[in-house]
Structure formats: structure tokens, C-alpha cells
Amino acid sequence: MTDLVLSEICDGVAILTLNRPEKLNALNYALIDRLLAVLDTVEVDHSIGAVILTGAGEKAFSSGADIHEFSTSVALGVDAALRDFVMRGQRLTARLEAFRKPVIAAVNGLAFGGGCEITEAVPLAIASERALFAKPEINLAMPPTFGGTQRLARLAGRKRALELLLTGERFTPRRALELGLVNKVVPHGDLRSAALELAGRILRHSQLATASILTAVTRGINQSIAEGLLVEAEQFARMAPTSDLREGLDAWIGRRQPSYSGSWSRAADTSEAARASPRGDR
Incomplete structure (x- = not known):
């Protein structure tokens, strides 16, 4: 067939x-x-x-x-x-x-x-x-x-x-x-x-950042600006602990091309640590 x-x-x-x-x-x-x-x-x-x-x-x-x-x-x-x-x-x-x-x-x-x-x-x-x-x-x-x-x-x-x-x-x-x-x-x-x-x-860019941008735009476009900004902040918070964001910053400061791993592992580890903390500290 x-x-x-x-x-x-x-x-x-x-x-x-x-x-x-x-x-x-x-x-x-x-x-x-x-x-x-x-x-x-x-x-x-x-x-x-x-x-x-x-x-x-x-x-x-x-x-x-x-x-x-x-x-x-x-x-x-x-x-x-x-x-x-x-x-x-x-x-x-x-x-x-x-x-x-x-x-x-x-x-x-x-x-x-x-x-x-x-x-x-x-x-x-x-x-x-x-x-x-x-x-x-x-x-x-x-x-x-x-x-x-x-x-x-x-x-x-x-x-x-x-x-x-x-x-x-x-x-x-x-x-x-x-x-x-x-x-x-x-x-x-x-x-x-x-x-x-x-x-x-x-x-050429981080696949994790690409996914976050796609999600923020797709979810936000059919909501109010205020609700869309919350989606945007949520996607940044998801990216912040990742090795890709750290690599992007380090590469920019070091004036070199970044090499992204595309892993959520650090974000997942951070989330687990937050849930384990009695006060939810970051």
C-alpha cells in the first residue's frame, strides 16, 4: 500500500x-x-x-x-x-x-x-x-x-x-x-x-527556546495581553534553569558560537528541588 x-x-x-x-x-x-x-x-x-x-x-x-x-x-x-x-x-x-x-x-x-x-x-x-x-x-x-x-x-x-x-x-x-x-x-x-x-x-538556535517561543505565541495570541504576558513569563521560567540558556549567555559574553545540548534536565532538577523544599525555595 x-x-x-x-x-x-x-x-x-x-x-x-x-x-x-x-x-x-x-x-x-x-x-x-x-x-x-x-x-x-x-x-x-x-x-x-x-x-x-x-x-x-x-x-x-x-x-x-x-x-x-x-x-x-x-x-x-x-x-x-x-x-x-x-x-x-x-x-x-x-x-x-x-x-x-x-x-x-x-x-x-x-x-x-x-x-x-x-x-x-x-x-x-x-x-x-x-x-x-x-x-x-x-x-x-x-x-x-x-x-x-x-x-x-x-x-x-x-x-x-x-x-x-x-x-x-x-x-x-x-x-x-x-x-x-x-x-x-x-x-x-x-x-x-x-x-x-x-x-x-x-x-542554529536552541530547540528548547524555539519550543518556548512557539508555545508562548500560540497560547498567547488568543488571549488578552495580560494573560499572554503570563504565558510568556511562564515560558521564560521554564527556560531559565536550562543549560541552553546558560550556554547562550556564556557564548555571548565570550563572543563565540553557542553549542546547545537541548536538554530539560536542569529545569527538571530545579523543579524537583523546589518541590522537595518545605518552603518551595528557589
């Missing part, structure tokens, strides 16, 4: 490829479940510091949900459609959004519906000049269901998001860049190298 998600490791970066090119990489239930399983494996692999997500073939990143499978769920009733389609898709986009390693979407073609929602959910995205985006769910008399009514408005603003959501019209990668949906647009042949280059710029 063809693997629905191809996996390749390149210099500490996992390149994951949605692999249903004959269906324009449409998101059926099996593909979503497989991608979630691969992400679970990648997350605990300490040799991997970042993820690039792209689509197989020359036409599509992902054309969205598999409509034939969705139609079958709808025919079974609202409960089945919610359970099998909506919740599964929302679980995937939430997983990508909250992943503690940077995920870069390399949008190589069509990114319609669920494919666009994946692009909205991941923290970083680079689009090929051949990419094409759309929020076409209204053409099926339904709203987006993988987070598209929520994340696009936060990225692009309410009015610009609603124009796309209520018309279903396609938009270019340059428009996606203007809306904040992607970080960069590159020639099609440069897409992989551009994604790897961005990942490499991130991987």
Missing part, C-alpha cells in the same frame, strides 16, 4: 509529503490519521528540529477535504459528520498549530479548503509562485470546518477574511503574502531550498 505521508530526513529537518497526487492530495480520513501518527513520531525524535510539510506531484499542496468521503459521513447524519469529519480535521490543524517544533508549509500548488486551513494553522509558510489558494466551502453551502473561520480572520483581519470566505474566490500567492497567510513567495523550483534555508536559520 502506498504510504499516504512520505517522510524524509534532511539535516535535522523532517520533510513530510502528503501523498495522494492522483486526488490532488485531498485530505481523506486515512491521510489525516496517518499525518497525525507521523507527527507523534517526529515530535519525540530528538534528532529532528523542524518539519517541512508539502504535497506530492506538481499540481497541489492539498485541494482540501475528500468530498466523496465527507458526503458519505453527511449521509449518515450530523453526529457522524461531526465526529468523522469536523473533529478529525480540527484535531489535525490544532496539532500543527501547537506543535513544539517549527512546521513550515511549502505550498507547491493548490491550497484549497483544508489545504488552506493547514497553511493557516502552521507557524510558517512559503509559497511557490504556482500556488493558488481558495476558501471554497461556501460553494458547497457550508462554512469551513478545520478552523478556517477562526484562523484566517486572526491572520488577515475580519473584513478581508470575510470577503474570501463569503465569495469562495481564488487568490494568488502574492495576495496570500499580503494577508499574512505565507511568509514568502519564491520561484517554484526554489521552494524546497527556500523551506530548508528557513529551517536551517531556525535550527
